[in-house]
Amino acid sequence: MIEMSFGTQLREYREEYLKITQKQMAEDLGVNAATISRYESDQREFPVEQLPLMKKLYNISDEVFLAIILDRPLKTVLSFKDMYTLDHTSNYANSFLPQYADLIENEPDLKGLIATLARLEDEERKMLLSGIRSILHALQN
Numbered sequence: 001m002i003e004m005s006f007g008t009q010l011r012e013y014r015e016e017y018l019k020i021t022q023k024q025m026a027e028d029l030g031v032n033a034a035t036i037s038r039y040e041s042d043q044r045e046f047p048v049e050q051l052p053l054m055k056k057l058y059n060i061s062d063e064v065f066l067a068i069i070l071d072r073p074l075k076t077v078l079s080f081k082d083m084y085t086l087d088h089t090s091n092y093a094n095s096f097l098p099q100y101a102d103l104i105e106n107e108p109d110l111k112g113l114i115a116t117l118a119r120l121e122d123e124e125r126k127m128l129l130s131g132i133r134s135i136l137h138a139l140q141n
Helices: 006-018 022-029 033-040 048-057 062-069 078-083 088-106 108-119 122-140
Strands: none
Touching: 006 022, 006 033, 006 062, 022 033, 022 048, 088 108, 108 122
């Protein structure tokens, strides 16, 4: 059987199944996009402790998850091939939204922030989110 590196598997899964950018995955996992790039190019080991979070966050089936971590080509996994006909973006949203629905509902400031973001033009929204990310990054360090 052909083996593929974890990084190659991660990139393939992100691009072909999740249809998200490195930046989006980085935000989801709490790292920067350069780190995702290093994982995907096998320049850096993916942290083992992040694997359960990734599996849960992206609702990865056991069969596909095993293929990813055991370096088996994803296209050989039957359930993965069948998933190509699904709307992957809605699958991602459907796994993300329920996870944070209670937090959004119970935090008036967060609800207000989301409402504000929805009213902004794209460029203004990007600037505000960039500022928030900078603050979060400063708090983490």
